[in-house]
Amino acid sequence: MAKMEFGELDQYLFGQATHYDIYKKLGAHPVTQNGKSGTYFAVWAPNAEDVSVVGEFNDWDPERHPMKKTGPIGVWETFVAGAKVGDLYKFCIRAMDGRLLYKADPYASWSEMRPGNASRIADITGFKWGDAAWMKKRKETDPRRAALSIYEVHPGSWKKHPASEADPDGFYSYRELAHELADYVKRMGYTHVELMGIAEHPFDGSWGYQVTGYYAPTARFGSPKEFKYLVNYLHKNKIGVILDWVPAHFPKDAHGLAEFDGTCIYEHSDPRQGEHPDWGTKIFNYGKNEVKNFLIANALYWIEEFHVDGLRVDAVASMLYLDYGKKDGQWIANKYGGNENLEAIEFFKHLNTLILGRNKGTMMIAEESTAWPKVTGDVEKENGLGFTFKWNMGWMHDFLEYMKLDPYFRKFNHNKMTFSMTYAFSEAYILVLSHDEVVHLKCSMINKMPGEYDDKFENLKAGYSFMMGHPGKKLLFMGQEFGQFQEWSEARELDWYLLREARHQQLQDYVRDLQMMYKKYPALYADANGYDGFQWINADDADRSIYSFIRWSPTKRNNLLFVCNFTPVERKDYWVGVPQKKQCKLILSSADPAYGGQHHVDNPVFKPVKGECDGQPYHVAYPLAPYEVAIFAFN
Structure with a gap:
């Protein structure tokens, strides 16, 4: 050689x-x-x-x-x-x-x-991939027009072996995760997993967001080739893999990138540019070519060497704003006197254009929490940042604030569930209920819900149903699909024992069936149609806290009508307006006895009758149960 x-x-x-x-x-x-x-x-x-x-x-x-x-x-x-x-x-x-x-x-x-x-020392070459069919299909798929329902997973705490002296952590290996995770995700109907904490990090409590080994799959679960095995196995089971990626900052650990050669070569030397005061971490110097190369090649490394399908880019806002998390005197304006990080903007344009241009069908996802324009806009045509998707943090905040309310007070906050539709297609969004929402005393999803034990489950089923009907792709953090009561902790596995209780099993079954419905009906994921694919039937029924809307399919076949009741009040005489005299078939109800509800429907087919309702020429009479979301299909 x-x-x-x-x-x-x-x-x-x-x-x-x-x-x-x-x-x-x-x-x-x-x-x-x-x-x-x-x-x-x-x-x-x-x-x-x-x-x-x-x-x-x-x-x-x-x-x-x-x-x-x-x-x-x-x-x-x-x-x-x-x-x-x-x-x-x-x-x-x-x-x-x-x-x-x-x-x-x-x-x-x-x-x-x-x-x-x-x-x-590692040799990552020579792995025999078996995912050619997945990779071919990925290249031919536009993620914005495809079903995307993501299961966010922290591998170190999804499941654990019992701790022992020989194995105090009880971590599953990449190979064990491959088999158990694939089986579970397939059964539950998710299309992708998003894995937290894969890049090497020294402190478990950082959840992988303070990275020291950007090119190293963490040794907690095995070797780099064993991580390839995990990705390969998930692909062979038709499950996509997204990784959390952290180019926004890095920790000050002595063995890491900080002052690497005794000087600041990865970060700015001026702490006003090179440090996050709140996080105690260093900020990459996006204006230095060798640093940009380190990060851009790293993104390519995960996608091209490990066949990863997308990267969720953490803390994008902290990169875009020079004054993010800083007070006066703690930051330096750009050459025009503004707070925009011009070097980070160019970095994103370079990164996203390259990644998505070289790897058709992959995704770059921005966790961006502000109103920065055109995050998912085309770099050349719109001067956008070029991301495939953006997390919809505004929707998440309004949705959770509404769902936490005692049902009596929801009528005074009705617009919290409708406001997001004013901007729903300004970006290509993913609706997220992530790990950040179930830690630090924020409560698990089930414990955010008001009411007694049964009320919490009925509320959560209604909330998840509304989320599934709302435009945007979907993401749910692990454990929330079966109603884990404890807040998430990276130190212990999920409370799987809860599935011995009927209500938790029924909730899990309902989430599964919601996801199977989502994948079956293009009306729910062909978001490229924009407002042509969504129609409010009644967005103003605040007194009864009921929302009704239609998701139109691109072919106008297999359209879906959602009726969502967010109070414990039964509405036996409920009418919902429909635009056509097409029979409506009930395909899913959160109040079905199979999911712990009390509403048994003998005949699932409902025929519209002539007569104005909700501004529509026809209407369907449907007795609406407490907290029920009823979903109908029509052609």
């Missing part, structure tokens, strides 16, 4: 932020050179006095394997004969002020299991 080196072309591309497979050069790569097996190491440390690699292969001795600086860009490299896959290592960096810094490899594909913080 030819000698591996960081050549002139590598340096040029890295300096231009266009070395999109930089991870194949920087980091640790098992190779054979001059007939000797070993590992090629390379690290970017432009301001270091000198650098060496230390590890299990040289007794962690900084004198044994010094590295050579190649060219002006500041990459150091060496080949170590005998360094093999599985060996632990770090870079020993002598800063210009004489300090010795022992740093984990920013481009490592594998890390030591915490509390250790060394990198581990």
Whole structure:
């Protein structure tokens, strides 16, 4: 094999932020050179006095394997004969002020299991993928027109083995997760899983949002190839995989990116630009090409090397606004005097154009909590940021505020459930009920609901039904599908034992059937139709806290009528207006006895009769049960 080196072309591309497979050069790569097996190491440390690699292969001795600086860009490299896959290592960096810094490899594909913080030599090549059918279909699919119902999962706490002395954490391995998660997700009808905390992170309590190993699937659950097994197995079971991705900030851990070579090469040196005061973390310097290259190549790495279907980009607002979470004097305005981070804006445009252009059918999802315009707008045509989807935080806030209310007071807050339709198609949205809503004393979803025990379940079924009918893709955090009472904690598994109780099992069954309905009817996911696909029948019935609306299919076949009663009051004489004299078939009711309700319907077919109601020429008479959401199909 030819000698591996960081050549002139590598340096040029890295300096231009266009070395999109930089991870194949920087980091640790098992190779054979001059007939000797070993590992090629390379690290970017432009301001270091000198650098060496230390590890299990040289007794962690900084004198044994010094590295050579190649060219002006500041990459150091060496080949170590005998360094093999599985060996632990770090870079020993002598800063210009004489300090010795022992740093984990920013481009490592594998890390030591915490509390250790060394990198581990890995070989991620040679995995035999079996997901060709999934990958072909993905390339041919427009995510905005496809069903997308996401199960948000924290793998370390979804399920656990009983703790033991040999295994105090009880983590499932990637392989175990693959099989159990695939079975569950298929049974429940979700289309995708979104996995939290996959990139290596030292502190479990950060849930993976303070990353030290951007290129390393966490060692908590196994090796990089075992993570590939998880993705491959989910794909073979027709389940997509989305990862949380955190380019907004990184922690100050001594082995991490902060002051990597004794100077601030990944972050701004001025704390007004380079630190989040509230989070105690560092902010990437999006104006530095080598930093942009690190992040852009990292996104490509997960999608192209691990076949991941999309990235949910965390804390986008904190990147877009220079003054995010900062007081006067804690931030520096841009060159025009504004608070927009111009470098982050260009970073997103570059990132999203590249990722989605090279990988048709994948998704870039923004967790963006402000009214920043055109987050999902086209970069060239609309000067947008180019994301595929944006989390709808406004809908989430209004929806939860309404659902928490005692039903008597809902009539005074009726617009909380209708306001979101004024902007529902201003972006390509995902409706989210995520982990953030069930921690830090916010209560689990079931415990947000008002009333006694049974009332909580009826309220939650009604809420989930409204969410499924509202335009936008869907996301629900694990445990909320069966009504977990405790707030989520990363330290324990979900309360699966609750499924021995009838109400929890009935709620889980209802969520399953909601999702099966969602996937069956394009009216619920063909959001590209915009307002042509949604019609209020009655958005103003505040006194009774009832909402009715139609979701129109693109073909005008298999349309759906939703009637949602958010009070415990029965409406035996309820009429709902319909625009056509087409019979309506009840396909799902939250009040069905199968889901713990009390409303048995003998004949599910209802014929409209002539007579104005809700501004429509026809109406259907349907006795509406307390807290019932009734969903009808018509052609």
